[in-house]
Amino acid sequence: MVSVNFDEFSKIRVLDTKNFEASEVLKDDCHLFTEKIGEFSEIVSQFTDILTQKSNQIEKEKLATIGKRIKVETEVESRKSKKLQLKNLLKEAQNELDRLVAQNESLLKVHQEQQLLLESLGMK
Amino acid sequence: MSKLSKIKINSYIKHTECTTSIGWSGNSELYSVGDDQKILKWSSDGELLAPFQTSLFDKSGDPNSPSLFLTELHWFPATPGKSQTNSEIFVVGGSDGKFYLLARSGRVEKKVEAHKGAILALKWSYEGSALLTAGEDGQIKIWSRAGMLRSCLTQSAFPVYSAVWSPENDQILYSSGKNLVIKPIQPSTKPTQWKAHEGIVLKVDWNLANNLIVSGGEDRRYKVWDTYGRQLYSSILHDQPITSVAWNPSGDMFAIGSFNCLRICDKLGWSYALTEPDSGSIFNISWTPDGTQLACAGGNGAVVMGHLINRRLEWKNYEVTILDDKKVLVYDISIAATETLEFRDRIIKASIAFNHLIVCTPSQCYIYSDKNWNTPAITDLNPGGRVVCIKQCAEYFVIVDTIVGMHVYTYEGRPVSQIKYLGLRPEYVTQHSISISGDTLAIKDRTDEKSIYLFDVTTGTPLASVSGGGPFRHSIEVMELALNQSSLIGATSGINGRQLVIVDKNRDMWITGLIKVNFKKLGTMVDTFSWNDEIDIIAAMVDGKFTVWYYPNAVFIDQDIAHLTKIERDGSTFGRDAQFVSFSGTQCTLRKSDGSLVTVSFISPFPSLLHEQTKKKQWEDAIRLCRYAKMNELWACLAVMAVAGQDLNTAEVAYASIQELAKVQYICYIRDIPSAEARTAELALLRRQPKEAENILISANLIYRALKMWMNLYQWDRALELAVKFKSHVDTVLYCRKKYLKSMDKTEFNKRFLQFNNDPGFEIVEEKILEKISFEEGKERNGKI
Structure with a gap:
């Protein structure tokens, strides 16, 4: 059964005044609540954003560290190979030097022989 | 530097x-x-x-195809x-x-x-x-x-x-x-x-x-x-x-x-x-x-x-470095001066020898004289061709490229001739398969490795003296060849004194003149060899020994003492598989198999002096030089040179110095022969060329002497043949043959002699024959032929 009455502001009401007031209060409370919840979720999302950001950062740093660690590890190897490379180049240069030394020696000998020949020609 | x-x-x-x-x-x-x-x-x-x-x-229609x-x-x-x-x-x-x-x-x-x-x-x-x-x-x-x-x-x-x-x-x-x-x-x-x-x-x-x-x-x-x-x-x-x-x-x-x-x-x-x-x-x-x-x-x-970059070439006192693909540095060691040469195009080949540097780019060839590094002679090359090889001699150089073949130039850059033959494959040409000298160019053919082609440098035509202009063939494959480089004067000018040395697949080294190809063996197991760039001396690595022939021509003149004209030295400093780089003056440069250059001067300066003196026929000076040097090799060279130059006195002295008594006696015998032609013929005999001697005698109308020569060589058939041909002294030949057979205690078995013995036209009357012989000898002595 629905009772219709008028409130003190002469407005027609389906609910009785008491109920109406309670529902008004409930409505306001609900509004407040949703607002608060909204605020909260915003804060949470901000927080998660920050967290993901941080986690990304951490991830990056982690990778960088791993990279660096690998680099350090391989540095030993790469230095070895670099050393080998330089050694090879050195060997090459040494070979060239040996060749030039051999040539020089032979030329010196020729020089000496020529000198001797000159002297012997002068002697006779 | x-x-x-x-x-x-x-x-x-x-x-x-x-x-x-x-x-x-x-x-x-x-x-x-x-x-x-x-x-x-x-x-x-x-x-x-x-x-x-x-x-x-593109994966044509089928995206699943691999x-x-x-x-x-x-x-x-x-x-x-x-x-x-x-x-x-x-x-x-x-x-x-x-x-x-x-x-x-x-x-x-x-x-x-x-x-x-x-x-x-x-x-x-x-x-x-x-x-x-x-x-x-x-x-x-x-x-x-x-x-x-x-x-x-x-x-x-x-x-x-x-x-x-x-x-x-x-x-x-x-x-x-x-x-x-x-x-x-x-x-x-x-x-x-x-x-x-x-x-x-x-x-x-x-x-x-x-x-x-x-x-x-x-x-x-x-x-x-x-x-x-x-x-x-x-x-x-x-x-x-x-x-x-x-x-x-x-x-x-x-x-x-x-x-x-x-x-x-x-x-x-x-x-x-x-x-x-x-x-x-x-x-x-x-x-x-x-x-x-x-x-x-x-x-x-x-x-x-x-x-x-920085490839190096050396010649005498010059060191040429190809610095970059367009730049060359020339360093003169004797005066410590450098020259930088720049080019518009990339350098494809460079060569330095005989006082000239030659640099080839794809389109041009620059020729520098060592007296002037600023203004090269420039000639254009055939565009699109590739320069395969540059080979130099004192007067000319030849550029081999893939399109025109061989092109000979003077050092002024003037084209001399263009040499081509049917079947020439320029891309096969290497430093060892081509050789150029002042008058002749020799090239070995790759399609038939036994063939050697010879050309006149100035005209570019094949040498007519060799098998009618075609290539001449060696019995087995030729690996390397080289012509002598001496500038020839007097009697040996032109191709008369030009000689070719080859090394074949068996590593035997042969030498021949170019007038008539007649290969004589110089050595076996020859790894590498080189002519001297001025005089006719050959150096080679023979079976691990460094060997020098001071007068390679000796094998054609007196094979008995040819071995005395060479020297052998220990070659262990060069190791295995060394290669000649240059042989100029008294210095030889070889590249060892490890790439180092080794220079030696085992070679005495006297032989080159001797070469010059004998070329100018200064025999007295030559003898004095040999007496001074006291080298057996030198005396042997002089002996052979004197025989070649037909100077009997010198030959006698030289042969005596190397204790070749038989030769001395023979030379004395020759000297007593009255006629010049006969002496020449006897010298030809000394060189073991009886055919040549015969020709000389016949052209001088000394028929009797030719007959006597063949008879002394026991070539009875040839003697008889000649006698019949010239219708003289047939009976003399028959008489001598009879005397010979009698002394050997044999009867006649030669059919031709039997035939002539039975011929009543050739009756043998000893007195008559002896008279004829003494008449001939007297005639020659009096110089009335």
Whole structure:
């Protein structure tokens, strides 16, 4: 059964005044609540954003560290190979030097022989 | 002043995956293929040219068909004797076992199913008439130019990683596991096979010009071989397997590639230079057709272009360094002065000798005199040709290029002649197969290695004296040849005194004059030899000994004492396989097999003096020189020279000094002969040329003496023949024969003599004959012939 009455502001009401007031209060409370919840979720999302950001950062740093660690590890190897490379180049240069030394020696000998020949020609 | 040889490189990473192969097109563009399914086109300066559009990699309608990866690329070669810009197609081999003929435009002309599994090697033959492919299935197939199957050459148990044509296109060299195999194309001929490496052989190459083979393998060594499978060089152990080898087209050097490693080596194996590009394993190396630049395909997608800089040439007091591809530094050691020469184009070949430096670029030839480094003589070269070889002599030099053949110039740059003959293949010419002198040019033919062609330098025509202008043939293959270099004067001018020395396949050394080809052996087991660049002296490495012939002509004049005219010295300082670089004045320079140059002056200065004096017929001075020097070799030389120069007094003194009593007596006998012609004839006899002596006597109308000569040589038939021919002294011959037989206690058995004995026309009356003989002798003595 629905009772219709008028409130003190002469407005027609389906609910009785008491109920109406309670529902008004409930409505306001609900509004407040949703607002608060909204605020909260915003804060949470901000927080998660920050967290993901941080986690990304951490991830990056982690990778960088791993990279660096690998680099350090391989540095030993790469230095070895670099050393080998330089050694090879050195060997090459040494070979060239040996060749030039051999040539020089032979030329010196020729020089000496020529000198001797000159002297012997002068002697006779 | 000298700088280390280096490889200057530029590395470009444009392929996103491994670069598998590269090749130069005729107009010096580089094409590279990679596992990123791209074909890239490069300029020779390393710039990426317009992208190469091709439908090759399109999966025509079937997206599920396997992707195509290319393994090999080879441009169609230029036709021999033609300009190199005309090739329009190239072939690529794929991982799908097919090969594809592609046009320059990128159009796929032909697609041929060739092997099961990937194609690992493919190569056009040198003149482009055939294509060989080799694959993972161990098969080698030969295809026509249009891609039709000609034959399936072989089936081996291993994947064939590398296969190349022989220079003559009649054999194929391929790798089979640790072995190398040379398989003739003719069916039913036996292949040559030898174990080459301790690991799998990854790459082989066979050079067109010098006929040598280089191979590289997983045992981390590279080796040089001759075509019989004899190892000429084995490298030190490398850090990584040798993944590629490639000969320079002119055959004077080769490149080898390994992981982050590129090396350029001399043809004898020793290394010019090493560089370590950041390229990954080098899978392929390709030289430009002119041999000045090379490109490598790197395993990390790199394309590396490089060329050798700071190559050094030496001659007397000059050191020439080819600094860069366009710059040359000349250093005069005697006055410590340098000259820098710059060129507009790349330097292809350079040569210094006989006081002149010659530098060839693709279009021009610069000739510098050592007196003037500022203004070279310049001549234009045939564009599009490749200079294969420069060879110099005192008066001229010859440039061999792939289009015109041989071109002779003076040092003023004036063209003298152009020499060509049917069948000449200029790309086969090496330093050892051609020789030029002031009047004659000699060249050995590769298509028939027994043939030697001789030309008159000034006219460019074949020497008419030799078998009517054609080539003359030696009994076996000729490996090296050289003409004497002395400038000839007087009686020995022109080709009269020109001599040719060859070394054949058995390593025997022979000498001949050019008027009449008559080979005389000088030595056996000759590794390398050289004429002196001024006088007629030969130096050679003979069986490990350093040997010098002070007068090689002696073998033609007096073989008995020829061995006295040479000296032998210990050659251990040179090691095995040394090669002559120069022999000028009294100094010899050889390159040892490890690449070092060794100079020696074992050679006394006296023989060259003696050569000069005897050429000018200053016999008194020559004798004085020999007395001063007190060298047996010198006396022997003088003896032979005096016989050659017909100076009997000198010959007598010289022969006496080397204790050749028989010769001294003979010379004395000759001196007492009244007529000059007869003396000349007797000297010819001393040289063991009775035919020549006979000719001299007959042309001087000394018939009786000719008869007597043959009779003294017991050549009765010839004596009788002559007597009958000239209708004189037939009875004398018969009489002498009878006397001879009687003293030997024999009866006549010669049919012709029997016939004449029975002829009543030739009655033998002893008194009459003796009278005739004394008449002849008296006639000669009185000089009335």
